[in-house]
Every structure is written in structure tokens, then in C-alpha cells.
Amino acid sequence: MYDYGFFSYESKEDMLERSRAFWNPDKTDFWQDAGIDLVIDRREGYLFWDMAGRRLIDLHLNGGTYNLGHRNPELIATLEQAMQHFDIGNHHFPALARTALAEALVKSASPNMRRVIYGSGGGEAIDIALKTARHTKQRRKIVSIIKAYHGHTGVAVGTGDERFSKLFLSDHPEEFVQVPFNDLNAMEDALRARDVAAVIMETIPATYGFPLPAPGYLQAVKRLCEEYDTLYIADEVQTGLMRTGEMWGISKSGVEPDIMVIGKGITGGMYPIACTVVSEECSAWLKEDGFGHISTGGGAELGCVVSLKVLEICGRPEVRSMVHYIAERFQQGLRQIQEIYPDWFVGIRQDGVVMGLEFNHPVGAKIVMKHLYAHGVWAIFSTLDPRILQFKPGILLGPELVDEILDRTEVAIGKAYAEVRSGSREAVPA
Amino acid sequence: MSVIELSHREPPGAARAAMMLQRAHWAAELFARYDIERVRRILDAVAAAGEAHAERYAEWAVEETGMGVVEHKVIKNVACSRDLWDRYRDHDYVSPRIHADDKVLELPRPAGVIFALTPTTNPIATVYFKVLLALMTRNAIVVSPHPGAKAVCADAVRVLSDAAVAAGAPDGCIQVVEEPSIPLIEALMTDQTTDVIVATGGNAVVRAAYRSGNPAIGVGPGNVPAFVDATADVAAAAREIVDSKSFDNSILCTNESAIIVEEEVAEKLIRELGRAGAHVCTPEEVERVREHLFPDNRMRLDLIGKSATVLAEEAGLKVPAATRVLVAPFSLVVPEEPLAREKLFPVLGLVRVPNTRAGISAAQAMLRATGAGHSASIHSTRAQTIMEYGAAVKVLRVTVNVGNSLGSAGVLTNLAPTMTIGTGFYGRSSLGENLEPRHLVNWTRVAYNADRSVPFDEFGGMQPWRLEAAAPAAPAAEPAPATPETDVLREEVRRLILEELKELTRQ
Numbered sequence: 001m002y003d004y005g006f007f008s009y010e011s012k013e014d015m016l017e018r019s020r021a022f023w024n025p026d027k028t029d030f031w032q033d034a035g036i037d038l039v040i041d042r043r044e045g046y047l048f049w050d051m052a053g054r055r056l057i058d059l060h061l062n063g064g065t066y067n068l069g070h071r072n073p074e075l076i077a078t079l080e081q082a083m084q085h086f087d088i089g090n091h092h093f094p095a096l097a098r099t100a101l102a103e104a105l106v107k108s109a110s111p112n113m114r115r116v117i118y119g120s121g122g123g124e125a126i127d128i129a130l131k132t133a134r135h136t137k138q139r140r141k142i143v144s145i146i147k148a149y150h151g152h153t154g155v156a157v158g159t160g161d162e163r164f165s166k167l168f169l170s171d172h173p174e175e176f177v178q179v180p181f182n183d184l185n186a187m188e189d190a191l192r193a194r195d196v197a198a199v200i201m202e203t204i205p206a207t208y209g210f211p212l213p214a215p216g217y218l219q220a221v222k223r224l225c226e227e228y229d230t231l232y233i234a235d236e237v238q239t240g241l242m243r244t245g246e247m248w249g250i251s252k253s254g255v256e257p258d259i260m261v262i263g264k265g266i267t268g269g270m271y272p273i274a275c276t277v278v279s280e281e282c283s284a285w286l287k288e289d290g291f292g293h294i295s296t297g298g299g300a301e302l303g304c305v306v307s308l309k310v311l312e313i314c315g316r317p318e319v320r321s322m323v324h325y326i327a328e329r330f331q332q333g334l335r336q337i338q339e340i341y342p343d344w345f346v347g348i349r350q351d352g353v354v355m356g357l358e359f360n361h362p363v364g365a366k367i368v369m370k371h372l373y374a375h376g377v378w379a380i381f382s383t384l385d386p387r388i389l390q391f392k393p394g395i396l397l398g399p400e401l402v403d404e405i406l407d408r409t410e411v412a413i414g415k416a417y418a419e420v421r422s423g424s425r426e427a428v429p430a
Numbered sequence: 431m432s433v434i435e436l437s438h439r440e441p442p443g444a445a446r447a448a449m450m451l452q453r454a455h456w457a458a459e460l461f462a463r464y465d466i467e468r469v470r471r472i473l474d475a476v477a478a479a480g481e482a483h484a485e486r487y488a489e490w491a492v493e494e495t496g497m498g499v500v501e502h503k504v505i506k507n508v509a510c511s512r513d514l515w516d517r518y519r520d521h522d523y524v525s526p527r528i529h530a531d532d533k534v535l536e537l538p539r540p541a542g543v544i545f546a547l548t549p550t551t552n553p554i555a556t557v558y559f560k561v562l563l564a565l566m567t568r569n570a571i572v573v574s575p576h577p578g579a580k581a582v583c584a585d586a587v588r589v590l591s592d593a594a595v596a597a598g599a600p601d602g603c604i605q606v607v608e609e610p611s612i613p614l615i616e617a618l619m620t621d622q623t624t625d626v627i628v629a630t631g632g633n634a635v636v637r638a639a640y641r642s643g644n645p646a647i648g649v650g651p652g653n654v655p656a657f658v659d660a661t662a663d664v665a666a667a668a669r670e671i672v673d674s675k676s677f678d679n680s681i682l683c684t685n686e687s688a689i690i691v692e693e694e695v696a697e698k699l700i701r702e703l704g705r706a707g708a709h710v711c712t713p714e715e716v717e718r719v720r721e722h723l724f725p726d727n728r729m730r731l732d733l734i735g736k737s738a739t740v741l742a743e744e745a746g747l748k749v750p751a752a753t754r755v756l757v758a759p760f761s762l763v764v765p766e767e768p769l770a771r772e773k774l775f776p777v778l779g780l781v782r783v784p785n786t787r788a789g790i791s792a793a794q795a796m797l798r799a800t801g802a803g804h805s806a807s808i809h810s811t812r813a814q815t816i817m818e819y820g821a822a823v824k825v826l827r828v829t830v831n832v833g834n835s836l837g838s839a840g841v842l843t844n845l846a847p848t849m850t851i852g853t854g855f856y857g858r859s860s861l862g863e864n865l866e867p868r869h870l871v872n873w874t875r876v877a878y879n880a881d882r883s884v885p886f887d888e889f890g891g892m893q894p895w896r897l898e899a900a901a902p903a904a905p906a907a908e909p910a911p912a913t914p915e916t917d918v919l920r921e922e923v924r925r926l927i928l929e930e931l932k933e934l935t936r937q
Binding site: 073074316318319321322324325326396398399 | 449453455460601602623
């Protein structure tokens, strides 16, 4: 009997059965088939426990949502205090916490940024960014990167893989152009007709396995945007909040985006909101018709208060210092593992604590993921490139836990390699 | 005025401070792999930075705390930066030690993260001292200054930290709690990531350190008897005592608390004390001193570190402007006698005893009241008395024919120079010596089979640690060359110190 007070399950099997019946049968089965029989129960810091009691170290962090750890005590205290005074507020009126967070975000971003529009999640914030770009430039076309992922809401889904848009008859290929990453010629070809509202890019594409932008690539894309009168939208959902060692990953390249989208980690997984930060030029509709985008839960004030705390924590000098140490230690440790398996563990993509580990097998990351799970680490493969394991440690890790992660990772990578070499992979569900 | 009542389950700043400890841990992990050359380079830079700012911080400390004497604080600040490093430069707490005869290899293992509490009385000297000790032993350190001296201490820690990091130290290895409070300090002391607490300060803070459950080095209060026996060079003793008692207006815990003098030389000593700059009070004046400086038999805390003339004014005494010490004779050493207890201002008790045995008893009685394990001083030319005194009084250091303030602190003796006086088991401390670098490092002993047939290995020239991550978070830079300005300052400081030391050690 698993009694959670608000609800209960007879057993883990009972839970999974009801998950299939009432929630999502395919997703539920997908993980069971992949050998990941995970139902997340208790969570704390960078650890969580499966229903069955197994302890796992979280290197997925929901794409950086738990950047500051699960149930960060400072964020819990902040939310509890905020609840003594606030609720989500009223989205129609000038709002105390929304305004305070907007000011803090604008000050944290590049100097050209002016205002913040709120969504209730990252997808909505991307929709806002794209709609804002279309209004600003009075054009429909959006250019994104092949294998990009910017969310699944109405407009955002068009920027990503057609797997997700065609399923719901939501593909609009005439409006959404996709070009290969790191290919400036393709980008220029897409922009040349001057009919594009915006280029949207994750600073390091997460779901594609964090391929790093070639040196100068982001700057060159920004220059092309200026040349062909197009807006640059930086999707900083996974690269923001110190994960690359700077508050916003895009600032490392010196690019000033016209619009910046922030989600996930900004509320630490406590009370979700997402934010679209825009330049003066892109603020036009906020003066023309401020009710142009309405979202009851967008910028919920409880979330805004938590976000202010997240920004404050991320801005501490201690955090900057620690991100550096963590990234350094992972770089060394992963290189040492790579020296053992040079033909198998063929690549390390890293910017700060944003990392992609590349394996020499079409679904290598799925195999490593399974063995990591068996050895107490949860990290997810890249949906759009299953050779790459997304390896996303938190920014407040201590040295002991980092060493533990590296120990477990070394063993899991070795076992995955053994499985691939023995050809026994087919015998194991994967 | 906040609309929301910001009630905190944990003290304000605790989460941030815990983050400082964690950052320190990362720094300590890296630091523990540094070799001796790197460590020496860092200390050269940090000691120089400390010395360069000795005067500025001396002034600032007096201004912020209202205690002490600028010139004397300069001496202490230099003693705890350049002089301290000169003293230990050739010591090595970093490299392996090979004992081939014993077939034991010793590998130094730093504590990790030191949480250091520094007092308001000797703010900068103690900050310098603990930071240098931490660096010599490759420890990271988080300094929590006394709230009464937090601004000057925070600034000093930042200066030392900048100098250290510029010379290649790991980023974050020296940090400071900018807004210390008692609940915050307790939270940090009990934090599991604190590896050792080094507590210098009041009794409450030291006891809290030992209660924390973490390893702690805390020291007790002093109450120094200065016994002048009949064989003493009385004039020299008077000069030493007055110089020592007036040093930094008595705020070193090693300052003389009361003179115990054998009757035979008492009158002569009183004359010599007067000659040396002390004012010896009449019985009526003593009453006024008791009334105004020790209301309810307690030392007035607001007068700590004030000069003798300020104290005289408070007590309504007319004394010459050059008066450096007020001497208050009393008759009997008993626990309720405030003149027989620690006085952190230049009031010196004086009690006459008929013979040596009674003198030793009086000193013992003083230390029964308070100050056990700390320091005592004797002025005598008779070796037997000196030894008997040392064996009888419950202290762990006895200085002979020298001022105790800088004597027990190791500046005017060959004791380890220190700002932290271990009071040992008598004084409820884990440390019985003057705190020195070796107390902050453990050694892993790699021991071979003692059987003669088993050979020992050759470890000479081998390095136990590889420094893979050479990169501290801040880009490493060469230490800034001394500017003409700092050279001038250094010269000035040197001159001042030489003069002061000459005066202190007039032989």
C-alpha cells in the first residue's frame, strides 16, 4: 500500500496500470519497454527516489527546471511566504509581482531589452515570442533549426520536428522554414527574400543533443538577421540561469537578441511560469493593444516571487564560482572515462553544465541511459539524436556528489559498451 | 516597511552562507593538490598585501571598534602578515615527509574548510593570522568577523582573497561572512560541511563552537598574573609590565591582569612603575576606579581598549597626560575581587605578598577565578622560583622577565607567534599550545611492516598529487608588482615598528 495522503496505490503495478488507463498508455509503456520502470516519488536536492525506494541522482532536471535542485529549501520558503500574501493575481491589472520580476529580468538581460510578457509555460512563451515577431515585422515566416524543439503549443510546434505537428494536423510548412544547424549558407538562403519575421534558436539545441554552435555562428546569424531585417529570438529555456556559467548563455556570444524566452528553471519547479523578454521594437503591440495576448496563469504572481528568488540565487558570486568548478570536474572526469572507451564514447559536448555525451551507435544514448538508470543515475537521451545522452547536472552540486556521478557513469558506460559489443542488446528491452 | 512579514525559519543569510561553505569546499579540493612552490607564491602575495594595508586597517579598526591604539595595531598587523610569513616561509606543510628509518611516509591532509571566528579586539591581526595559517596548510577559510568589526574585516578578507587568487589560489578559498549574527554563526558552526571551527572570541562563542558537533579549536579567556619576586630586576620589570599593559590599550588576552609583588621590593616597584608611565592609585582613587570602571564588580565593556587617560577621566582621577597605565592596589585575591580578574583596559591590579610561596598561591588563586590554561608571567632571577611558579600556576605558558602581551603571543619570545592562545584542558580547549599552522593539517601515515626483512620504497622526488585543474575560476595573473607608493608605505611601517619594538624591548 502506497498511501500519499491525498491518494493511494496498492502497488507500483497498480499505479502503472492506472497510469495506462487514465493518463497516457503509450508514454507509460514506452519507459517500461526501455527498461526505465521509474515512478518518481520523494525528491530532494539533486536526488529523487523511485516508488520502490531506489535512489537516483537527477541529471535530467527536466531540462534545467531543477537547476537549483528539487524542492530547493530557499524556494520552498519563498513560495510559502509569498502565499501569505499573494495568489496568481489578476492578469488584466498592473500587478505587483509581475512588474517586479519584469524589471529584474530586463536588468539581467542585454541592454536592448525593455519589457516582459508572461506565459504559464515555455511553449506559451515561445508562442508569444513568435506572435510578437510576426506583429513587429508583419510577416508570417519563422526560420528555425532542423531538429529544433521549442515546445508543443499552437505556434511553437511549427518550429520543431514534424513528428509533433503532423500528428495533430498542425504543420504549416509554408510558414515554418527549417535550416541545418551551423550552416550559414542555408540560413542566408532562408532569409534572403526578406520575408521572414524571425529566426528562433536555442543557444545550444537541447533536444538535438547539445551540438555546440561553431565559433562565430551565433554572431553571424545575428548579422544575417540584421542584414535581412529579421528578428533574432534566443530560446534560453535550457541555457539560461547560469547553466553555461553566465546568467544567459546567449550573452557569452555577445549577441543581443531581439526577443529572449525564459522558462523551466526560472521557477525552480515550484510554481511554473515562463517569460518572453522583448526589445523596444518588439514592444509595439503592448502599446497598441495590451490585451493582444491574454493568459490567466501567465506570470502567476506566486511564480513571479519564486522567480525573483531564483534570479537572486543564480546571481550570487558563490554560484558563478561553483558552476565553474562543477564544469571543470566533469570535463576532467568525463575525459578520463573517454580515454578508457575511445571507440565507444566518442564525443563530449560541453558548455558549463550543459553537456551532451556522444556514443558510437545509432541509439547509443538509450543504452547508456538504461545502464545509468540501473546504476542510480537518471539522464535522458536526446529525442532527436539518440546517439547523444543529455547530461545536465545542477549548478549547486558539491564535489562529493559530482565524484559519485562520475563513478556511476564510468561503470554504466562500460556496461553499455559491453552490451553493444556482445550483440546481446536485442535480447534486452531497449 | 514590508507589507509581508518575512519570518525566517533559518537565520537571514544562512542559505547564502551555506553556499559559501560549499564554494569553499570546491576550492579546498583543488587547493589540496597544490605543491609547495605554488603555495609559497600565494603566501608571498598575501603577506605583502596584508603588510601593505597594515596601517590603513589599523586606523579603520580603531575607528570602527573604538578600541586600541593605531600604532600598536600596525605592529600586530605586520606581525601577523610579513613577520608571520617570514617565520614560517621555510616550513612545509604541503610536501610528503619520508622517514626511511621508520619506514613511514607521511602525506599532509588539510582540514578542508575552516570556519574562523575573529574577535573585535584584535580584528585585523586575527583575520591575517588565520588566513595565512589556512593558506600555509592549503585549507579554504570562511571568516566570520565579530559584528563590531565586520566592515574592516570584510574589506581585509577581500583584499587578501584578491591577492591570493591573483597569485594562483583557487577561487573562493578565502571568503567572509559580511553580515554576521549569532544565529547565523551557530548555523555555520553546526553545518556538516564545516571541517573545523577555529574560534577566537568570547566564552559564549567558544563554548558554542565545542557544542557544534564539528571539530573545533576554541580557546578560553586569560587572566594573567605577573609575579615580581624579591630577586627581580625591579626597574626592568616595571618597564616591561607597563609597556605590555599599555600595548593596544590591553586588548590582547595576554595582557597582565594584576601584579603580585613580594613585600620586600613592593615600594621600589611602585616607584619604578610611576617612572615607567603608570599612575599608582591612592586607596581613595582605587575606590573611585571600582565604582566607575567596575560597577557591580564587573568590568565595563564599553571601556574595553580605551586609554588610561580616558579611564582616569571616567573615574574622576587627575593624572598626568602621559599616563599609560592605572595601577590599583588591592589586598586579597578572591573570586569576587574584580581587580584580580581579566581587564581588557589598562587598569592593573597590584597585590603585595610576604614571600615567594604566598606569591605563587596568589597567582594560583587568580587562575582559580578565571583564565585557567592561559598565560602567566614572572619577573625573577632565581631559576628554582621560575620553575616552581611554572609548575604551580594552572597555565600552559609562563613568560619570564618580559612583557606578557607580546611574550605569550610569541612576538617577544620564541613561542609560536599567534593570535589564538590554546588554553588546553585547564581552559576547556582542545589546544594547549599557541595555534600554529601544523594544527590545521592532519597527516596520513603510510607505514610498512616493521620487520627488518621488509624493504621500504623510494619516494624521493615523487609528487602525490596531480593538479589537473590548474585553472582557478578567475584567470590567474602574476601578483601585482609593488608600486612605489606601497614601497614608501612599507618603509614607513618598518620604521615605526622598529621604533616601537626598540621601546618595547629596551635592553
